[in-house]
Amino acid sequence: MSQVAPDLVDSVTLDAFERDGAVLVQSLVDAPVLARLRTATDAALSQSENYFRRQRMWESDPVCRDFCLHSFAPLVAAQLLSTRKINLLYDQVFAKEAGAVATPWHNDQPYWPVRGPAMTLWLALDGVPFAGGSLEFIAGSHKWDRWFQPFVTGNDGGVDAPYEATDGLFEPLPDFDCERDQHTVLCWEMEPGDVIAFHAMVVHGARANSSKQVRRGYAVRYTGEGATYHVGPGVNPRITNDTLRPGQQLDSAQYPVAYRRDV
Numbered sequence: 001m002s003q004v005a006p007d008l009v010d011s012v013t014l015d016a017f018e019r020d021g022a023v024l025v026q027s028l029v030d031a032p033v034l035a036r037l038r039t040a041t042d043a044a045l046s047q048s049e050n051y052f053r054r055q056r057m058w059e060s061d062p063v064c065r066d067f068c069l070h071s072f073a074p075l076v077a078a079q080l081l082s083t084r085k086i087n088l089l090y091d092q093v094f095a096k097e098a099g100a101v102a103t104p105w106h107n108d109q110p111y112w113p114v115r116g117p118a119m120t121l122w123l124a125l126d127g128v129p130f131a132g133g134s135l136e137f138i139a140g141s142h143k144w145d146r147w148f149q150p151f152v153t154g155n156d157g158g159v160d161a162p163y164e165a166t167d168g169l170f171e172p173l174p175d176f177d178c179e180r181d182q183h184t185v186l187c188w189e190m191e192p193g194d195v196i197a198f199h200a201m202v203v204h205g206a207r208a209n210s211s212k213q214v215r216r217g218y219a220v221r222y223t224g225e226g227a228t229y230h231v232g233p234g235v236n237p238r239i240t241n242d243t244l245r246p247g248q249q250l251d252s253a254q255y256p257v258a259y260r261r262d263v
């Protein structure tokens with residue numbers, strides 16, 4: 001597994017992440033690591049039909065564990081969040097089959113048991129053409145501090161229903177597709193090994209996959225220094241923790257420290 005590569009995040013990348021909440025980093029992961037991660041994520045894909053239930057593979061798979069905890073990935077997250085400590089929140093594989101519907105607009109943090117700095121590294125395991133389930137981001141929306149209503153997703157990644165009992169806690173999702181001309185929407189084609197780094201509060205979704213190929217992405221969620229545990233309506237119960245209390249730091253077997261710099 002590739003180890004620490006210093007200064008992976010140059011100032012242009014960092015500025016883009018801070019300004020837009022999402023940035024493409026090309027050719028971050030090399031072919032041997034990609035091959036191992038494809039094998040590992042395919043094993044997870046064979047175990048669940050549900051688009052959003054292939055999570056926490058690192059806990060049982062050494063390849064995922066190595067990437068999440070011992071590769072350069074936590075360092076990249078630390079540089080982007082400008083933080084001295086990174087915890088792993090969880091990992092997840094997203095496979096959009098040929099013909100799959102779009103993933104609706106959302107921001108991630110309403111689903112996560114965490115308050116404070118958090119982000120994702122989304123690694124392309126396959127090439128992602130624009131029409132092949134490419135991710136889209138509303139530039140700068142991570143700074144809005146707007147918490148949008150989480151929804152229950154179907155097996156294909158579409159919306160099944162809004163989460164119940166969250167009245168008043170979240171804003172209804174605007175129809176961002178109708179508002180496209182009011183925003184800068186970022187979307188990149190990706191080669192295998194490219195990564196999109198994005199902030200947990202940036203509004204994003206994924207286009208339908210109208211190609212003939214599956215589109216597999218491996219997402220690793222990290223939190224930064226100052227992040228604390230929080231549970232409330234809308235939080236994904238499959239990623240919560242039985243022992244932490246609200247307001248505590250995340251450090252635990254479930255959310256291990258993946259990177260720490262003392263000075």
Ligand SMILES: O=C(O)CCC(=O)C(=O)O
Pocket residue numbers: 094096103108120122133157204205206217219
């Ligand atoms: O890969 C996708 O289709 C959606 C990914 C996503 O929404 C996320 O990683 O938060």
